[in-house]
Amino acid sequence: MIKACIFDLDGVIVDTAKYHYIAWKDLAHEMNFDFTEKDNERLKGVSRMASLDILLEIGHINKTPQEKERLAAKKNENYRSYILKMTPDEILPGAAAFLKECRDNKIATALGSASKNAMTILSRLQLTQLFDVIIDGTKTSKAKPDPEVFLKGAEALGISPTNCVVFEDAEAGIEAALAAGMKCVGIGNPKTLNKANFVIDGLHQMNIQHLYNL
Numbered sequence: 001m002i003k004a005c006i007f008d009l010d011g012v013i014v015d016t017a018k019y020h021y022i023a024w025k026d027l028a029h030e031m032n033f034d035f036t037e038k039d040n041e042r043l044k045g046v047s048r049m050a051s052l053d054i055l056l057e058i059g060h061i062n063k064t065p066q067e068k069e070r071l072a073a074k075k076n077e078n079y080r081s082y083i084l085k086m087t088p089d090e091i092l093p094g095a096a097a098f099l100k101e102c103r104d105n106k107i108a109t110a111l112g113s114a115s116k117n118a119m120t121i122l123s124r125l126q127l128t129q130l131f132d133v134i135i136d137g138t139k140t141s142k143a144k145p146d147p148e149v150f151l152k153g154a155e156a157l158g159i160s161p162t163n164c165v166v167f168e169d170a171e172a173g174i175e176a177a178l179a180a181g182m183k184c185v186g187i188g189n190p191k192t193l194n195k196a197n198f199v200i201d202g203l204h205q206m207n208i209q210h211l212y213n214l
């Protein structure tokens with residue numbers, strides 16, 4: 001029986017990947033190489049430092065740990081200049097309505113995101129109040145596909161993982177949800193997200209009856 005929904009942020013509630021892309025691309029250009037939208041796909045659901053490692057690998061560049069800290073901070077400052085301008089209009093279709101439907105039907109809600117900027121983003125989107133629990137990159141030490149982020153979400157809600165459903169757009173996130181012993185609804189392409197129990201285009205295709213039927 002489903003008692004809780006745990007939502008990834010980027011790609012499920014909002015498309016922040018486009019801002020991550022601009023900020024990583026700017027950093028790549030400063031180091032004199034290009035970074036394509038296809039490259040950006042590799043960063044979805046991946047932590048900031050692991051993303052930087054992928055970027056540097058694409059540019060065939062080596063940096064010291066101190067340099068990497070500086071570059072990650074620079075990228076984040078640029079990224080934050082975009083997310084600080086976000087408005088509730090950027091909430092992906094159906095996300096706010098489904099979160100409210102969960103509330104109305106006593107289904108608990110949690111955020112399970114790798115982002116250390118999740119609180120800022122939820123606040124800009126005016127969605128913070130619709131989450132009972134928020135687990136983000138500031139509260140976890142192991143990146144997806146490790147199940148830590150989702151297990152912490154279930155624990156904080158006081159609900160068994162077997163009664164939780166995760167909504168995820170990244171393969172690593174789906175693996176994390178399944179490793180946590182939870183059901184997982186993939187958001188995106190059924191071919192790439194084939195490990196999910198079920199795949200939809202977005203939360204606009206979700207409602208409480210579909211949830212109970214999972």
Ligand code: B16
Nearest residue numbers: 009010045046048113114115116117
């Ligand atoms: P930050 P999610 C992830 O969010 C993004 O998909 C990924 O591209 C990003 O690198 C990561 O958050 C860390 O974000 O730099 O803000 O800490 O999909 O887990 O909600």
Ligand code: MG
Nearest residue numbers: 008010011169
């Ligand atoms: Mg995501």
